Structure formats: C-alpha cells, structure tokens
Amino acid sequence: xxxxxxxxxxxxxxxxxxxxxxxxxxxxxxxxxxxxxxxxxxxxxxxxxxxxxxxxxxxxxxxxxxxxxxxxxxxxxxxxxxxxxxxxxxxxxxxxxxxxxxxxxxxxxxxxxxxxxxxxxxxxxxxxxxxxxxxxxxxxxxxxxxxxxxxxxxxxxxxxxxxxxxxxxxxxxxxxxxxxxxxxxxxxxxxxxxxxxxxxxxxxxxxxxxxxx
Numbered sequence: 001x002x003x004x005x006x007x008x009x010x011x012x013x014x015x016x017x018x019x020x021x022x023x024x025x026x027x028x029x030x031x032x033x034x035x036x037x038x039x040x041x042x043x044x045x046x047x048x049x050x051x052x053x054x055x056x057x058x059x060x061x062x063x064x065x066x067x068x069x070x071x072x073x074x075x076x077x078x079x080x081x082x083x084x085x086x087x088x089x090x091x092x093x094x095x096x097x098x099x100x101x102x103x104x105x106x107x108x109x110x111x112x113x114x115x116x117x118x119x120x121x122x123x124x125x126x127x128x129x130x131x132x133x134x135x136x137x138x139x140x141x142x143x144x145x146x147x148x149x150x151x152x153x154x155x156x157x158x159x160x161x162x163x164x165x166x167x168x169x170x171x172x173x174x175x176x177x178x179x180x181x182x183x184x185x186x187x188x189x190x191x192x193x194x195x196x197x198x199x200x201x202x203x204x205x206x207x208x209x210x211x212x213x
Contacts, residue, residue: 005021006019013189014189016192017194017206019195019200020197022198023199025199026100026199028098028100028196028199029098029197030096031193031194032096033092033195034192035092035191036186037090037093038058038059038166039159041053041159042159045184053178054166054174056165056171057182058093060179061093061182063130064119065117066086067123073112077106088165090160095113107196108212119180128174131171132171135166135167136168194209
C-alpha cells in the first residue's frame with residue numbers, strides 16, 4: 001500500500017544493513033542503531049557472570065560517543081551542512097544524520113563515532129553534570145512526571161519503570177570503566193543495524209556501507 005521497498009543484507013562483520021531507496025528525494029539520511037537501551041540494566045556477557053549496572057548507562061553512552069579527543073563530532077557534522085543527533089529508548093540507542101551533500105563523508109563520520117569510543121574520566125565527569133541538569137529539567141515537566149509515575153505503578157520490577165536517563169543518584173555511580181564494559185558487551189557489529197535512506201541504488205548503498213564498516 002505504501003509502495004515502499006527495503007533491501008536487507010548482513011555484512012561479513014555481522015552488521016545488518018537496510019536500504020530504503022527514495023527516488024527523486026534530495027535529502028539523504030542514515031541511522032546507526034544498537035540493540036541496547038535503558039531496560040538493559042542486567043546482563044551476562046558470553047561465558048561471564050551476570051552484571052548489574054546503574055540505570056541510565058545506555059543514555060550516558062549516547063552522550064559520550066560524540067566526544068572525541070579532538071572535539072565534539074556534532075560540530076563536524078554541522079560543518080558539512082548535515083543535521084545530526086541521537087536518542088536512547090527503552091531497547092534501542094540510535095545515532096543519525098540527514099544531509100543533502102557529502103553523504104559518504106557523513107556516513108564515515110557516523111560509523112567512526114559509534115565504533116571508536118573515547119572514555120576519558122575527566123570528560124565523563126563533565127558529561128555527568130550535563131546529564132544531571134537534563135534529568136532535573138525533565139522533573140519539571142508535568143506530562144513527563146505523569147508518565148513516569150504511571151510506569152512506576154504499572155511495573156513493580158521490570159526496568160521499564162525506570163527513567164531512560166536514570167536518576168541523579170544512579171548516574172553518579174557511572175564511571176568510565178562502567179561505560180567501557182557496557183560498550184564492549186553491546187556495541188559489536190552483530191548487535192548493530194545501519195539504515196540508509198535516499199535516492200541511490202540499493203547495491204551501491206550496500207557497497208558504500210561495506211566500505212566504511
């Protein structure tokens with residue numbers, strides 16, 4: 001009914017790639033998503049013991065991955081006219097951009113920011129203060145408070161009852177080592193999905209994805 005087409009492939013690295021051709025559309029978009037969200041507070045790595053982490057680690061990682069030793073990757077996207085952002089949900093964290101020019105360069109940049117983390121303790125401490133202010137801001141929003149209160153009533157134990165960003169108290173427990181451990185468990189190619197949308201042949205887009213991952 002929608003007359004949409006989606007081409008799906010899995011690269012040798014394990015990365016799933018989905019291409020959505022949009023003929024005649026000048027704007028292009030890419031999303032690199034990881035199957036890791038706020039409800040993943042307890043997990044067991046392959047062959048390891050179960051690990052429980054403070055709430056808010058997935059969201060904290062979203063903030064951290066844009067930070068690199070040479071600056072903030074968001075600024076670099078802006079230099080090419082691209083609009084970039086990210087979001088954390090209950091089960092997914094996604095990094096994305098849209099642009100009309102320099103799509104290949106921006107795709108390289110997107111893949112690089114997700115696959116080459118930098119967890120500097122001083123920078124983690126700085127980000128913690130920013131996230132704390134974000135959490136306090138949400139506490140002042142009546143609709144958000146109503147939703148969180150409802151989730152807390154409906155779910156007694158499931159982590160969906162927890163704030164996606166964690167709490168002011170829980171994020172104070174998150175360290176660079178916490179972020180590195182969770183990144184190593186969840187941010188591997190087989191747990192990622194790359195979605196490409198734009199006016200390009202599917203085969204060409206798949207080759208481009210394979211070249212930058």
